[in-house]
Amino acid sequence: MTFIKxxxxxxxxxxxxTSMHLIYEASLEALNDADATMDDIDAIVVSNNxxxxxxxxxxxxxxxLSSLFQKKLPVLSVPAGCSGGGTxxxxxxxxxxxxxxxxxxxIGFEKxxxxxxxxxxxEMLMGxxxxxEQTEGLNFPAQNALVAQQYMIKYGATTDDFxxxxxxxxxxxxxxxxxxFYKKEVALSQIKNSPVVASPLRLFDCSxxxxxxxxxxxxxxxxxxxxxxxxxxxxYLASFEREDITSWDASRMAAEEAYKQAGITxxxxxxxxxxxxxxxxxMISYEDLGFCKKGEAKEMVRKGVTSLNGxxxxxxxxxxKAKGHPISATGISQVYEIVKQMRGEAGERQVAxxxxxxxQNIGGAGSTVTVHILRKC
Amino acid sequence: MIVRWICExxxxxxxxxxxKCLYCKGDITKQKGTNxxxxxxxxxxIPSPMHPIIPYNILLLEDEFGNRIPRKTMRDxxxxxxxxxxKAKTKDAxxxxxxxxxxxxxxxxxxxxxxxxxxxDDRILIKPSIITSAYPYQAVNTNPAFLDALIxxxxxxxxxxxxxxxxxxxxxxxxVMDAASKAGILEICKKHSVKFEDISKGPFEEIESDGxxxxxxxxxxxxxxxxxxxxKTNFQIGISGAxxxxxxxxxxxxxxxxxxxxxxxxxxxxAKAIDVFTIADATNGMQAQGPLALGExxxxxxxxxxxxxxxxxxxxxxxxxxxxxNHVANSxxxxxxxxxxVGNELDALKYPIxxxxxxxxxxxxxxVIDGKACPACLNIMYNLTSxxxxxxxxxxxxxxxSELTEEMLKGKDRLVLLGGCAEKKTGDMGIKSxxxxxxxxxxxxxxxxxxKLLTTQGNPKIxxxxxxxxxxxxxxxxxxx
Numbered sequence: 001m002t003f004i005k006x007x008x009x010x011x012x013x014x015x016x017x018t019s020m021h022l023i024y025e026a027s028l029e030a031l032n033d034a035d036a037t038m039d040d041i042d043a044i045v046v047s048n049n050x051x052x053x054x055x056x057x058x059x060x061x062x063x064x065l066s067s068l069f070q071k072k073l074p075v076l077s078v079p080a081g082c083s084g085g086g087t088x089x090x091x092x093x094x095x096x097x098x099x100x101x102x103x104x105x106x107i108g109f110e111k112x113x114x115x116x117x118x119x120x121x122x123e124m125l126m127g128x129x130x131x132x133e134q135t136e137g138l139n140f141p142a143q144n145a146l147v148a149q150q151y152m153i154k155y156g157a158t159t160d161d162f163x164x165x166x167x168x169x170x171x172x173x174x175x176x177x178x179x180x181f182y183k184k185e186v187a188l189s190q191i192k193n194s195p196v197v198a199s200p201l202r203l204f205d206c207s208x209x210x211x212x213x214x215x216x217x218x219x220x221x222x223x224x225x226x227x228x229x230x231x232x233x234x235x236y237l238a239s240f241e242r243e244d245i246t247s248w249d250a251s252r253m254a255a256e257e258a259y260k261q262a263g264i265t266x267x268x269x270x271x272x273x274x275x276x277x278x279x280x281x282x283m284i285s286y287e288d289l290g291f292c293k294k295g296e297a298k299e300m301v302r303k304g305v306t307s308l309n310g311x312x313x314x315x316x317x318x319x320x321k322a323k324g325h326p327i328s329a330t331g332i333s334q335v336y337e338i339v340k341q342m343r344g345e346a347g348e349r350q351v352a353x354x355x356x357x358x359x360q361n362i363g364g365a366g367s368t369v370t371v372h373i374l375r376k377c
Numbered sequence: 378m379i380v381r382w383i384c385e386x387x388x389x390x391x392x393x394x395x396x397k398c399l400y401c402k403g404d405i406t407k408q409k410g411t412n413x414x415x416x417x418x419x420x421x422x423i424p425s426p427m428h429p430i431i432p433y434n435i436l437l438l439e440d441e442f443g444n445r446i447p448r449k450t451m452r453d454x455x456x457x458x459x460x461x462x463x464k465a466k467t468k469d470a471x472x473x474x475x476x477x478x479x480x481x482x483x484x485x486x487x488x489x490x491x492x493x494x495x496x497x498d499d500r501i502l503i504k505p506s507i508i509t510s511a512y513p514y515q516a517v518n519t520n521p522a523f524l525d526a527l528i529x530x531x532x533x534x535x536x537x538x539x540x541x542x543x544x545x546x547x548x549x550x551x552x553v554m555d556a557a558s559k560a561g562i563l564e565i566c567k568k569h570s571v572k573f574e575d576i577s578k579g580p581f582e583e584i585e586s587d588g589x590x591x592x593x594x595x596x597x598x599x600x601x602x603x604x605x606x607x608x609k610t611n612f613q614i615g616i617s618g619a620x621x622x623x624x625x626x627x628x629x630x631x632x633x634x635x636x637x638x639x640x641x642x643x644x645x646x647x648a649k650a651i652d653v654f655t656i657a658d659a660t661n662g663m664q665a666q667g668p669l670a671l672g673e674x675x676x677x678x679x680x681x682x683x684x685x686x687x688x689x690x691x692x693x694x695x696x697x698x699x700x701x702x703n704h705v706a707n708s709x710x711x712x713x714x715x716x717x718x719v720g721n722e723l724d725a726l727k728y729p730i731x732x733x734x735x736x737x738x739x740x741x742x743x744x745v746i747d748g749k750a751c752p753a754c755l756n757i758m759y760n761l762t763s764x765x766x767x768x769x770x771x772x773x774x775x776x777x778x779s780e781l782t783e784e785m786l787k788g789k790d791r792l793v794l795l796g797g798c799a800e801k802k803t804g805d806m807g808i809k810s811x812x813x814x815x816x817x818x819x820x821x822x823x824x825x826x827x828x829k830l831l832t833t834q835g836n837p838k839i840x841x842x843x844x845x846x847x848x849x850x851x852x853x854x855x856x857x858x
Contacts, residue, residue: 118424118425118426121423121425121426122425122426122427125425125426125427131476131477131478131678132392132446132447132477133447134427135427135449135475135678136435136446136447136448136449137421137425137427137428137433137435137449138435138447138449139421139423139425139428141421141423142419142421142435145419145421146417146418146419146435146437146447149417149418149419150416150417150437153456195422196420196422197421197422197423198419198420198421198422198423198435199419199420200419201419238392240437240445240446240447241392241445243443
């Protein structure tokens with residue numbers, strides 16, 4: 001069994017800092033939270049996308065961490081696009097289950113707002129399929145716009161539903177000191193009137209890039225939070241290749257596997273951190289994760305089921321939408337939020353009695369998905 | 378057309394070409410959808426480096442098999458509209474087709490869009506661009522995969538390998554067989570049992586066009602010419618493309634004269650005299666300091682085709698957002714907006730590649746003042762300056778070409794003249810230089826002189842030791858060969 005011994009993360013924002021210092025900050029918090037030191041760590045799994053645009057020209061994360069922590073130990077690097085953080089947790093659990101490593105430190109870090117936006121956009125494009133998609137201008141917003149449009153046609157969802165998702169997540173981020181939109185008010189009208197990026201998606205339907213790092217320490221020793229289910233699945237890179245682009249198999253399959261491992265059903269989930277790279281993705285994910293039937297996500301949004309005081313609060317942290325999305329740090333920050341909620345340490349955004357929490361981390365348009373289910377012990 | 382690679386036995390599909398099914402090991406065939414409809418559309422309002430013009434639309438197209446692809450367009454469509462690729466209506470139309478992992482299909486599609494007519498008895502001369510020894514990834518020469526696919530397409534027209542030759546000559550001073558070998562071209566010729574001919578060996582035949590006499594490779598005049606250049610920037614004349622590639626159908630003397638008499642005017646005359654169909658390799662073209670290896674490969678993923686070489690070059694320039702060079706503008710009277718383009722819309726293709734910068738050479742301290750030098754001096758300039766990379770020195774201005782003006786040389790010092798044209802032209806203008814490098818001097822001696830000029834302030838000369846070294850190197854080179 002795998003338990004979470006400690007969690008840490010930096011504030012997600014635009015503050016300038018070196019990657020080294022971001023990692024240091026998140027790791028120190030996790031070590032303090034675990035009441036541990038680096039002497040207790042047996043291995044590290046790290047995720048980062050090696051973005052040239054972060055201006056550091058620094059590859060080889062493994063040795064970088066060995067230098068930072070002044071420790072010679074196994075360090076596994078797991079880049080996996082936007083699902084890097086979740087994939088690092090999944091890989092760390094596999095590593096730990098070999099029995100050779102008791103305490104594994106998992107780290108995700110990224111600097112997304114340290115260069116000209118055109119350079120960052122170009123690097124982000126590389127996450128998409130090159131020949132069919134990049135050459136046709138199918139950047140991530142456009143790719144998700146086509147998915148959102150098909151979803152709207154098929155199930156009758158509207159752009160107002162997407163706006164409600166954005167509004168909910170901004171309201172949550174307002175209460176989260178680690179969020180990029182902390183204490184920044186965003187009105188529903190502002191969301192609905194924001195410029196169209198790729199129709200039907202508007203600017204406020206898109207997640208916000210950020211700099212940041214997050215970390216957690218996995219252990220065999222029993223703690224207050226267990227990772228009861230952990231699954232990873234991949235689907236074809238180009239979304240147009242798939243039979244149905246309004247449902248993402250990787251997400252559905254990873255969720256099924258994670259529920260099975262945890263021995264629970266979607267009804268047992270109390271809160272979820274969902275990969276809302278776009279508001280439409282959050283809605284599609286409600287269905288893929290089994291929180292409702294296909295086409296019913298709009299009802300959940302309209303009825304406020306996923307609001308902070310709803311039956312199933314989703315993205316209490318503010319999500320990628322408003323907490324921020326520093327790629328490889330995102331997946332681990334989702335787990336951070338659930339742990340804080342389970343311990344009753346979520347401050348103004350605290351949800352009562354959280355026993356099971358789900359974190360879903362997506363790379364590409366449903367290309368690589370991890371689902372982790374946490375259980376309060 | 379939407380293509381999928383499908384297993385004949387188990388019907389699994391791939392969007393990439395593969396040879397055998399990874400599951401049942403069955404054979405793979407192509408599934409080609411032609412009845413295409415618009416299933417989705419998004420209007421994109423954010424620019425990106427490869428797509429700087431906004432807004433643009435992306436269509437989600439779906440064929441009769443349910444296969445889908447995204448497609449960029451500047452036109453407005455509605456969901457449910459039929460999507461039809463229009464064939465060219467005019468003879469001078471240009472096809473611009475994107476390569477979807479399959480160069481063969483892209484070449485075939487571009488030829489079909491232009492309704493190219495070839496008969497099985499046609500005798501074909503493929504004229505690629507193979508100008509100097511370079512690997513395919515450097516994008517200096519026509520890519521071997523492109524040539525491979527072109528020969529396969531010709532086979533579909535019923536043209537046998539015996540009726541095809543591939544013919545080219547390298548830049549004056551370079552060996553085309555060395556170049557074609559390194560470029561992977563000879564291997565493709567061998568694979569298809571197609572003969573490779575060195576144009577520089579002739580024989581040549583005189584033809585006249587607008588008062589200029591060209592001595593053209595005789596065999597080319599007996600065959601249908603398929604002009605197969607790689608599309609590149611060219612720091613001298615803007616681009617090396619369909620028109621420039623034709624210059625190497627002429628003998629060495631003609632090429633020199635073409636440059637001596639203003640290449641911007643003589644190239645269009647040559648194009649007018651020779652009937653060619655151009656199918657151009659812009660899969661990985663070249664940007665920045667082309668046409669030699671100082672340029673950078675540019676991922677363009679395109680095939681251009683046309684019966685009009687000038688139009689093709691112009692469309693390439695427009696799509697890569699390069700200025701239209703004089704030799705292209707002089708080739709025919711045209712308004713780019715009136716040129717018929719099939720396969721893709723010009724505005725949807727526009728993507729700025731790096732332009733060449735005047736005066737740059739591979740060596741940071743050696744600048745070039747180019748008076749449209751012929752390929753012989755261009756080649757020497759490039760080879761000399763490349764060899765001295767890393768050796769710091771005093772800035773030198775290497776002067777080449779016959780079309781030099783006082784304006785070009787104004788304010789420049791430490792002029793080093795390379796070749797007879799530069800020497801004569803600067804002499805006529807009464808401009809002094811610090812040294813002259815004879816184009817007929819042995820390369821080792823040229824190099825020794827330029828190295829001394831770079832590293833000393835005086836007026837160095839070639840010494841007897843340099844001459845001995847030169848002879849020894851020549852001898853050594855022969856032994857190694």
